[in-house]
Amino acid sequence: MRDGKPDRGALASSLLLDWYDRNARVMPWRIGPQDRAGGRRPDPYHVWLSEVMLQQTTVAAVRDYFRRFTARWPTVQTLAAAEDEQVMAEWAGLGYYARARNLLKCARAVAALGGFPATRDGLLALPGIGPYTASAIAAIAFDEAATVVDGNVERVVARLFAIETPLPRAKQELTRLAATLTPQERPGDHAQAMMDLGATICTPRNPTCALCPLSSLCDARAAGIAAQLPRKAPKAKKPTRLGTLWLARQGDLWLVETRPERGLLGGMIGFPGDDWDGAGGPAPLHADWETVGEVRHTFTHFHLILTILSAETTAPPERGTFSRISPAALPTLFRKAFDLAASRPRPST
DNA sequence: AAAACGTGGTA
DNA sequence: TTACCAAGTTT
Numbered sequence: 001m002r003d004g005k006p007d008r009g010a011l012a013s014s015l016l017l018d019w020y021d022r023n024a025r026v027m028p029w030r031i032g033p034q035d036r037a038g039g040r041r042p043d044p045y046h047v048w049l050s051e052v053m054l055q056q057t058t059v060a061a062v063r064d065y066f067r068r069f070t071a072r073w074p075t076v077q078t079l080a081a082a083e084d085e086q087v088m089a090e091w092a093g094l095g096y097y098a099r100a101r102n103l104l105k106c107a108r109a110v111a112a113l114g115g116f117p118a119t120r121d122g123l124l125a126l127p128g129i130g131p132y133t134a135s136a137i138a139a140i141a142f143d144e145a146a147t148v149v150d151g152n153v154e155r156v157v158a159r160l161f162a163i164e165t166p167l168p169r170a171k172q173e174l175t176r177l178a179a180t181l182t183p184q185e186r187p188g189d190h191a192q193a194m195m196d197l198g199a200t201i202c203t204p205r206n207p208t209c210a211l212c213p214l215s216s217l218c219d220a221r222a223a224g225i226a227a228q229l230p231r232k233a234p235k236a237k238k239p240t241r242l243g244t245l246w247l248a249r250q251g252d253l254w255l256v257e258t259r260p261e262r263g264l265l266g267g268m269i270g271f272p273g274d275d276w277d278g279a280g281g282p283a284p285l286h287a288d289w290e291t292v293g294e295v296r297h298t299f300t301h302f303h304l305i306l307t308i309l310s311a312e313t314t315a316p317p318e319r320g321t322f323s324r325i326s327p328a329a330l331p332t333l334f335r336k337a338f339d340l341a342a343s344r345p346r347p348s349t
Numbered sequence: 350a351a352a353a354c355g356t357g358g359t360a
Numbered sequence: 361t362t363a364c365c366a367a368g369t370t371t
Binding site: 060061097098266298333 | 352353354358
Binding site: 050051052053054055056057058059060061062096098099102127128129130131132133136148150151152153191192195198199204205235237238 | 365366367368369370
């Protein structure tokens, strides 16, 4: 620019936006580039809700959850007024349950404020909103020229500038470089374009460079190392843990307990179990327990193999409460155990 | 600052 | 089956 050379960031952004105008993915929470140009704005509530759901979660998994949440709670005020258990139940199966707890805290804070803060800094102060989400909402809902850096953007930028430093060490440099691409005009479309490009063209394994609007500017492409970037530090092997789950039944009622707010599956309904450390533990009530099978499940940082014990009983429990449950309100691990025990034939009365 | 925190799809 | 990956945040 000042030196007369074309600004690489501005050129990249321009090419990217042209591509986005023709190739933007359609999503329930998104205002497409055409409507956007016509002056339509996305509802900040929709942007926030979708962004939180999309944290470490695929678009395919989020779609139906987003539709159910917005059908049931059309505004942040209605969500703020919802009961915790209802929101946790609606989130069940989506994972990372701290998001749902923070979602409610955030909705209540926003309702108390009378609306969403319109700046990145203001958004950053809210629970469950970190650097990525604050930038995304600021850019998409409020046209702030904030730089959005998610896994897609890290990959696109690492390749565009051929950054060979492995993640997470490269994070700061990638953020700095991503900022050189962020335009003052259409920052929200730019952010979504970067993510669409990363999700559909500049993919982790086999990038389709032939279709990429930025291929002529891409250093990694020129060096023939696009598919090798970004480099990542090797991950630790997951340990395997063993445990037991007790599924006690009284007709249509099952013995369940609400898990502590903090920690794994926090705040969710679950069946009583031991500590999943292989040591076993006392059953929640005295009964003639029958082994009905085994459930294997993998969490972020360990594999789990649970023995599922079941009993039909009227004995008083030492833990938990007998309740009518909806399998859909259970985290996936417990839903697997439920499916096993519930499908078990039992003596008719 | 490293570790905790879910799930389902894909190679 | 195993490992990686997906619009990260919190402690």
